[in-house]
Every structure is written in C-alpha cells, then in structure tokens.
Amino acid sequence: xxxxxxxxxxxxxxxxxxxxxxxxxxxxxxxxxxxxxxxxxxxxxxxxxxxxxxxxxxxxxxxxxxxxxxxxxxxxxxxxxxxxxxxxxxxxxxxxxxxxxxxxxxxxxxxxxxxxxxxxxxxxxxxxxxxxxxxxxxxxxxxxxxxxxxxxxxxxxxxxxxxxxxxxxxxxxxxxxxxxxxxxxxxxxxxxxxxxxxxxxxxxxxxxxxxxxxxxxxxxxxxxxxxxxxxxxxxxxxxxxxxxxxxxxxxxxxxxxxxxxxxxxxxxxxxxxxxxxxxxxxxxxxxxxxxxxxxxxxxxxxxxxxxxxxxxxxxxxxxxxxxxxxxxxxxxxxxxxxxxxxxxxxxxxxxxxxxxxxxxxxxxxxxxxxxxxxxxxxxxxxxxxxxxxxxxxxxxxxxxxxxxxxxxxxxxxxxxxxxxxxxx
Amino acid sequence: xxxxxxxxxxxxxxxxxxxxxxxxxxxxxxxxxxxxxxxxxxxxxxxxxxxxxxxxxxxxxxxxxxxxxxxxxxxxxxxxxxxxxxxxxxxxxxxxxxxxxxxxxxxxxxxxxxxxxxxxxxxxxxxxxxxxxxxxxxxxxxxxxx
Numbered sequence: 230x231x232x233x234x235x236x237x238x239x240x241x242x243x244x245x246x247x248x249x250x251x252x253x254x255x256x257x258x259x260x261x262x263x264x265x266x267x268x269x270x271x272x273x274x275x276x277x278x279x280x281x282x283x284x285x286x287x288x289x290x291x292x293x294x295x296x297x298x299x300x301x302x303x304x305x306x307x308x309x310x311x312x313x314x315x316x317x318x319x320x321x322x323x324x325x326x327x328x329x330x331x332x333x334x335x336x337x338x339x340x341x342x343x344x345x346x347x348x349x350x351x352x353x354x355x356x357x358x359x360x361x362x363x364x365x366x367x368x369x370x371x372x373x374x375x376x377x378x379x380x381x382x383x384x385x386x387x388x389x390x391x392x393x394x395x396x397x398x399x400x401x402x403x404x405x406x407x408x409x410x411x412x413x414x415x416x417x418x419x420x421x422x423x424x425x426x427x428x429x430x431x432x433x434x435x436x437x438x439x440x441x442x443x444x445x446x447x448x449x450x451x452x453x454x455x456x457x458x459x460x461x462x463x464x465x466x467x468x469x470x471x472x473x474x475x476x477x478x479x480x481x482x483x484x485x486x487x488x489x490x491x492x493x494x495x496x497x498x499x500x501x502x503x504x505x506x507x508x509x510x511x512x513x514x515x516x517x518x519x520x521x522x523x524x525x526x527x528x529x530x531x532x533x534x535x536x537x538x539x540x541x542x543x544x545x546x547x548x549x550x551x552x553x554x555x556x557x558x559x560x561x562x563x564x565x566x567x568x569x570x571x572x573x574x575x576x577x578x579x580x581x582x583x584x585x586x587x588x589x590x591x592x593x594x595x596x597x598x599x600x601x602x603x604x605x606x607x608x609x610x611x612x613x614x615x616x617x618x619x620x621x622x623x624x625x626x627x628x629x630x631x632x633x634x635x636x637x638x639x640x641x642x643x644x645x646x647x648x649x650x651x652x653x
Numbered sequence: 654x655x656x657x658x659x660x661x662x663x664x665x666x667x668x669x670x671x672x673x674x675x676x677x678x679x680x681x682x683x684x685x686x687x688x689x690x691x692x693x694x695x696x697x698x699x700x701x702x703x704x705x706x707x708x709x710x711x712x713x714x715x716x717x718x719x720x721x722x723x724x725x726x727x728x729x730x731x732x733x734x735x736x737x738x739x740x741x742x743x744x745x746x747x748x749x750x751x752x753x754x755x756x757x758x759x760x761x762x763x764x765x766x767x768x769x770x771x772x773x774x775x776x777x778x779x780x781x782x783x784x785x786x787x788x789x790x791x792x793x794x795x796x797x798x799x
Contacts, residue, residue, distance in 0.1 A: 260673070260705050276709055277734060495708065495735060564757050566712045567732055590711060590734040619714075619737045622727045 233377045235333035235370070237363040244269045247294045248406060248470045252477050256491055265494055266358035268295040273493040280496035281503075281591060284458050285653070287488025288412035290480055291497055293465065294473055296407045297361030298396040299354045299368070306350050308389035312378070313371065313538055314344060315521070315530040321346045326438045326453055328529050330521055331356075331364060334377045336542020338514040338521065340364050341507070343455060345440060353396065353451070353467070355407065357509050368393050378538045397470060403449075406470045408477060410489075411456045411463035411500075418484035419464060422446055437461070446479050448472045457497065459504020459653050499589035503596045505556045505650040511570070511586045512554045517600050519586075520546045524554050525649050552583065554598055555606040556651070559614065559644030561595035568614050568642065573632035574599045574606070575613035581636040582606065585614065597644075602634070606646040613640025673702030673796050676767050680743065680783065681792035687767065688743040690783060695744045698771040699731060699762060702796055707733040710762045713755040716773055721747045724782040729772050731762065745782035746775035 244264035246253075253262065257274040264270075270292065273280060283289050301310055311318045316329040323346050331339045340360040345353040356364045370376040371387055379385040396405045410418060416433065423429045428443040432452055435441060440453030448468055456463035468476050481491060498508075507513045507524045521530050521543075530543050559568060572585040574597075583601030597614070599606065606612050615638040617631065618624035632638060679687045685703035689696040704710065714730040722728050722742040729740040751773045755761060762770035777783070787795060 258705065260702065272735070273708060278709060499734070561711075563711060563759060566714075567734060567737075569737070619732070620727050620730050620739050623730075 233333065233335040233380050234337060235339060235363075235367055235376060237366055239362060242267055247292055248473045249292045249294055249408075249477055252474050253292070257493075261493070263494070266295055266361075268358065270295065271491075271493040273495045274491050277493070277495035277499055278590075278592070280490055280492040281499050283488060283490045284412040284460060284492060284496065284500055286413065287490075288410060288414040288418050288484060289458075289490055289492035289496065290477065290484070291409040291411065291492050292477075293409045294397075294406035294470065295358040297356035297358060297364065298405050298407065298467065299356065299365070300394050300396045300403075301352045301354055301391050302350060302393075303391045304350055305389035305391040306352055309387065309391045310344060310352060310354075311534065312387050312389065312536060313368075314342065315537055315539070315543065316344070317531045317534055318344070318346075323348055324439055324441065326440055326455055328438075328526075330529060331367070332537070332539025332543070333367075334380050334538055334542075336520075336539040336546060337518065338509075339367060341509055341513055345451070345453065347442070347451070353405070360509060365395070379536075380541050404469050405451065405467040406473050408466045408468065408473060408480075409456055409458075409463070410466060410480065411458040411460050412489075413460070413462050414484075414487045414489065415460075415463050417487050418480060418489050419445070419452070421483050421487070422479060432464075446476065448476050450476075457506060458500040459506060459651055460500075461653065498587070499591055499596075502587050502589040502598055503591050503651055504653060505598065505648075507554065507598075508587060512598050512600070515586075517552070517584075517586075519552075519554065519600060520550060522547050522550050523552050523600075523603075551603050552600055553603045554586065554649070555601055556647045556649055557597045557599055557606065557612045557614075557644050558647045559595040559597060559642055560593070561590045562593045565595075565642065566616060566619075568595055568597050569617070569619075571631070572617050573615035573629075573636070573638055574601050575615060575638055575640050576605055577611050577613075579613065579637050579639060581615070581632050581634050581638055583634060584632070595644075596647075608646055608648050610646045611643055612646050613643045615639065616641045673700060673705065675701070675789050675793045675796070677789045679767070679789060680786035681789070681795075682741065682743045682786060683795065684741050686740060686743045688783070688786065690744075690777070693777045694749060695746060695775045695777050695783075696771050697728070697740075697743060697773055697775060698766055699740060700792075701766050703738070704763050704766045704770075707731060707738055708735055709733055710759045713759045713762070713772065715751040715753065715755065716748050718748050718751065721778070722775065724779075724785075731759075731772075740772060742775065743782075743786055744775055744777050745779035746777040748773055749776045750774040
C-alpha cells in the first residue's frame, strides 16, 4: 500500500568539503567550518556582522556549491515539472527562472526550489542541499510509479517521464554548481570580469529572476538575477565544478577594490532573516508543517492549473489557515540576551501566540521570524518574547523548556512587528 | 604576481588566526575553560579555542556572588548570535568576584579571553578539584587531537 505522504529517512554521513573547501582554508581557520547538510562549510571568515553589512553596502560572495542542481530534460520535461511543481511551467520562457514548491500528494512541502528554463525542453532545478537526496528519491519514485500522486484518483500515474540527472556529479555532460554574488556592487564585480561586451550588456539588462548564459574569464557560466539575501541586485553563477575555485578566486581578487568579501553561512542566515525569506524546516514545512500560504508565498501555488501533486490539499490550505509567518524587530544591543528558535511569542496581554522560528542579530537590532496566529503581530504591533531555558540550571529554577499557544507568560524582551518583507 | 600577493595575504591572515592560542601557567578543562590559580583564588574564563568556536559573543550570564559550585557545575552561560554555551566550573569553590564589565562589553571575551575577558573568581574550597586539570602543554596536545 503506497502512502500519500512521501517519507524519506536521511542516513548519517560524515560531512565532506565542497569543491571550494581548499579556497575556504586559504581564507579562514578550520575551526570556523561547520557541518551543514553533509558538507563542511564556513560559518564566517571575518565576522557575521561585517559580512552581512558588506552585502548590504557593497558585495559578498557565497559558496552555494552544496545546493542540489538537477537537470530535467527532453520532450517530457515541461509536462513532468508542471505535475510536480506548484507553478505554471508554461508561464516560464527560456531565460527565465521561477520560485516554486514540490509537494507530496498529502500536500506536505518536500522542498522549495527554483526552476530555470534553459531551452524549451531543458530545465535546471535548484533544490536545497538538505533536501537534495529526498527530492532525487522522490523523482525516482515518480519515474517508477512508486509514489501516490493524487489523493482522489489513487492509481493515477504521471504520463511524463523526462531524463533527470544530477548536474553536480554527472560523469558526462554539462555540470554546474552554484556560487552566489550578492549586493549593490555585484554587477560591477561581474562586469569587471566579463571581457565580452555583449554579455556585459545582457547582464546589465537582466531582470529579477532572469538569466543569461555566457563565458566569464573563459568559464561557462549561467548567470541569474536570483539570490537569498533580499538584495535587489545579486546574482547566482552556475559554473562547472572543476572551474568553481578558479572563478571564486578571480572574483575575490578583482572584486576586492569594490568591497567584495567572502561570506559564510552565518551571514547567509542573518541576511535572509532580516529580509524575511523563509528557510525550509523553519518558515516552511518543519515541525509546524508551515504551508506556502502561511509563509506568505501563496502566489507561488497556482491553483488554476488542472493538476499538480498536492493540489487538493493546497486548495484546502488556501481556504483555511489561522497561522502565519511574521517578521519582528527587537532590540539587540550588546548585553541583551539573544532571542532563539522556539522561544514563545507573546501579544501585548502576555498571551503566547506562537513561536520564534529563526532569529538573527543585525547591528543593534535582532530580527526574528515568528510563526504566530494569523490575526496577530500585524505591522507596528508590540510583540513580546519569552526566553526558553538556555541551560539546565535555568530550567531547574523554573524557566520553561517549551511553551504552548494560549499560555500566559511574562515577556523577557519586547519588540515590534515589522512588514512581512524588509524594504531593502 | 597578484596571485602570489593574495596567497601571502591569506597565509598571513591564517597565521594570525591560528588554532586556539594557549597561555603558559594556566590550567585547562576539556570543555575549554581556563583557571588561573593564585593561592586559594581561581580566576576562570573560556579559552581562545572556545571563543573562536562561538564567534561574536553578545551576552554573558554571570553567577551570583557567594554561590557555591562543584567542579563541572554550570557556572555561567556565554551566548553568541549562533549558540548558547554553558561554562562549567573548573574548580570547586565559592564565587568571590564576577567580571561585571562583561554585561555591557561581552565582546571582551573575543578580544582578550585570557585577560580582560575573565568571567569570575572562585575561592577554592577543595584543592583536590584542581588535580584533574590540564596544563598548557597537555591542553595544546588535546586541541591538536580535535
């Protein structure tokens, strides 16, 4: 009996360095490297704060070569993606990218993705590093008809069986990994490296979520105006893995005078939190099973489509939801205890209305993304936070280790609900 | 030429950020606390390795004066923007003094973990509790094995 829910157990593996590992060791100490989704990645090079502000004011370079990159190709590619993603693939023209979701039949979000249309019948799908193995297994299950795709028509099968391959590791064919270049000066950094004048012009004319393919310093490059920092100007560069260190080093060198610095996972997180962007497992899916509608991304679920896996569940989710993700600004000067995930979020009366899902310190402020009652934490509302026990002795002294909605608690720190997304 | 220069710069930076500076004359724990024993007073802090691992420290919870701790008891909490980390007492004793400057300048631990960034002083009540601690050489060897 097949389940409507796609269950995938990730096995423990020792973390390995990315293709840029040796580059990181030139720039920072080994003790700044931490395991993340099976890779050893730099948490920071100089400091999270300095890297964060470099991206807001100049430019930052991120190792995103851990991100999964899949190719879906052939005459069945568009049909397949139309069935397995929540967006309308026919709306996507060559040279365009689309933010979307992959769901199981029960409507659980398996991943949030970006689909790039490189040709009518050739797509590049970028998935979260932590979800890559799950998505590969899911696609394989779909190809072999081992997965339920419709909760009503249980024996429904996908008609479209495209060619799917891992673009980071394939023995043959075009291989790509992701390096992100983000910030107001990122276009200048890129221009300085691009000898080809036409390409330079194309890059300058790229629209948000548009991309162009060309060569930078002789390296094949898919250059897209996408990113995860909330910055209007920013690129992701998809290059052959064996050429990634060369491009990384060239960009850092030539961009140095423009203020470009390498950025670690710490700044990647604080930038996306300040901007209000969701992270899978925190503001999407995860222990609260946050839906795209609750996350504020209902627009990426196209309910007008005839069919996509999970559509029935999404129709329900769109109609009735009583929680939402909100963004809260809190004081964060030195000596203020930082807010952490799962801390209780309180309204002005001290009633627990939800939980912190992510938090980051930015200069003298803290930004928290919170999962709260939909009718609460509207922009400019005061919002309190109750700190969960940070140590066992605090717990012994009566500080709670978990909190429930509806509980009455005393706020340890008070802030203000901000707009859902930062206006950067 | 440029590449060579960049390499040299990177090497220099790496040299400055070498793994966990260790100071002679202090005693160390496997949890990366240090103690400087002076008569019956032990000054306590966290090591360079620990502050490097934590990153920018933004908050320190200090123990109450006069409070008594066994060695390995939680004595303080040091929080960076990424993690909250318990500090365990390297010795058995009573809190004689706390470094209250850390409340407004927690980053002192990042800047000078063995000097201005000390956390508290304990009056040692059990001299045996010092015996299990590592000296600088032993701790350095312990760090290499991590």
